[in-house]
Amino acid sequence: MLIGLLVIGGYFHVQTLQKVVQVGMLKAIGTSTSTVVISTIFQIVLINICGVALGALGTFILTLFFPVTIPLKFEGYTVMGAVVSLLAIGPLGGVVSVRTLAVVEPLTALGLSS
Amino acid sequence: MKPAIEIRDVTKIYELAGSKIKAVDGVSLTVQAGEFTALVGPSGSGKTTMLAILAGLLRPNSGQVIIDQQDLTLMTEAKRTSFRCRYLGFIFQASNLVPYLTALENVELMLKLNSKTNQANHERAKNLLIRLGLGERLHNLPGQLSGGQQQRVAIARALVHEPTVVLADEPTASLDTERAHQVVETFAALIHEQGRAGIMVTHDLRMCQYVDQIIQMTDGKITRLINNRAEITALAKGK
Numbered sequence: 276m277l278i279g280l281l282v283i284g285g286y287f288h289v290q291t292l293q294k295v296v297q298v299g300m301l302k303a304i305g306t307s308t309s310t311v312v313i314s315t316i317f318q319i320v321l322i323n324i325c326g327v328a329l330g331a332l333g334t335f336i337l338t339l340f341f342p343v344t345i346p347l348k349f350e351g352y353t354v355m356g357a358v359v360s361l362l363a364i365g366p367l368g369g370v371v372s373v374r375t376l377a378v379v380e381p382l383t384a385l386g387l388s389s
Numbered sequence: 390m391k392p393a394i395e396i397r398d399v400t401k402i403y404e405l406a407g408s409k410i411k412a413v414d415g416v417s418l419t420v421q422a423g424e425f426t427a428l429v430g431p432s433g434s435g436k437t438t439m440l441a442i443l444a445g446l447l448r449p450n451s452g453q454v455i456i457d458q459q460d461l462t463l464m465t466e467a468k469r470t471s472f473r474c475r476y477l478g479f480i481f482q483a484s485n486l487v488p489y490l491t492a493l494e495n496v497e498l499m500l501k502l503n504s505k506t507n508q509a510n511h512e513r514a515k516n517l518l519i520r521l522g523l524g525e526r527l528h529n530l531p532g533q534l535s536g537g538q539q540q541r542v543a544i545a546r547a548l549v550h551e552p553t554v555v556l557a558d559e560p561t562a563s564l565d566t567e568r569a570h571q572v573v574e575t576f577a578a579l580i581h582e583q584g585r586a587g588i589m590v591t592h593d594l595r596m597c598q599y600v601d602q603i604i605q606m607t608d609g610k611i612t613r614l615i616n617n618r619a620e621i622t623a624l625a626k627g628k
């Protein structure tokens with residue numbers, strides 16, 4: 276669980292750092308911080324949902340090919356539990372990213388910092 | 390007529406590790422609508438700082454910054470952000486455009502931010518790009534455009550929402566001489582036609598041949614103001 280949080284959070288954070296210059300530019304031309312925050316959250320949630328859906332599908336397909344001798348069981352509840360907790364972890368890991376982008380100064384677009 | 394931009398006695402002091410740097414020192418200037426001004430001066434003379442103050446990105450320690458008869462120094466951060474969106478257009482030195490939006494979408498972004506997306510403005514965005522020689526490139530991504538073409542997209546974006554003021558910081562720094570001339574010449578023509586107040590920071594005196602007023606800064610102060618055509622031409626040609 277913790278590992279998942281770190282991996283996902285770390286992934287979003289790397290993506291975020293690459294966007295700092297761009298967000299500085301967007302704020303300079305007049306994009307409000309709330310717009311930046313909302314669209315960041317939206318993107319993180321969207322990517323997360325796609326990721327979890329793909330992962331669940333992949334796992335399901337794999338199980339079809341597992342020989343019955345492997346003692347792995349996928350029961351409704353455990354699967355649902357995993358999916359739900361994965362869905363929750365993503366946005367949690369993304370919180371740091373949202374904060375990073377929220378505080379980017381539009382001044383960076385001019386190569387200045389205060 | 391009231392000037393589009395009026396700066397009164399603006400001072401900006403940076404404090405760095407205990408020492409104070411007067412980056413802008415008692416500067417006053419005015420720019421009329423339809424007038425294109427160049428801000429020149431040696432490195433560290435305070436040009437970018439001045440531009441940031443004009444843009445409401447940096448608050449001066451004292452003085453007034455009046456654009457369209459509204460004082461930027463009295464506004465809250467949120468108010469200044471929406472002011473920039475509505476009244477200002479920007480062209481930066483580099484990384485102006487959103488890499489995953491096409492040329493046309495980058496220009497229309499400014500309309501979206503202003504909730505001004507309608508058919509007439511869509512045509513306006515398109516026509517501006519055509520006027521800037523990008524008619525064949527409307528749907529290309531910035532990565533598929535040359536440096537000069539990208540700067541021209543940025544010019545279109547800076548003008549499409551009909552701002553009062555257009556600010557450019559070294560817009561030609563990454564271009565070769567020929568491209569730089571083309572870009573600034575069209576930029577100047579659009580400023581004049583559309584009646585915007587334009588300010589461009591530049592290192593390249595040759596680019597000054599397209600402007601109506603040259604303001605020279607040294608150590609945070611205005612040391613020279615040239616606004617007659619003969620002198621401007623002489624300076625642009627290197628004395």
Ligand SMILES: Nc1ncnc2c1ncn2[C@@H]1O[C@H](COP(=O)(O)OP(=O)(O)OP(=O)(O)O)[C@@H](O)[C@H]1O
Pocket residue numbers: 387388389403404405410411412430431432433434435436437438439
């Ligand atoms: N964030 C900062 N903190 C402290 N001092 C700063 C800061 N930004 C700029 N300065 C100083 O303020 C002065 C003016 O800087 P500014 O960037 O406005 O100059 P410039 O005319 O744009 O220079 P250039 O032509 O090199 O871009 C310089 O002495 C610079 O070192």
Ligand SMILES: [Mg+2]
Pocket residue numbers: 436437438
């Ligand atoms: Mg500068």
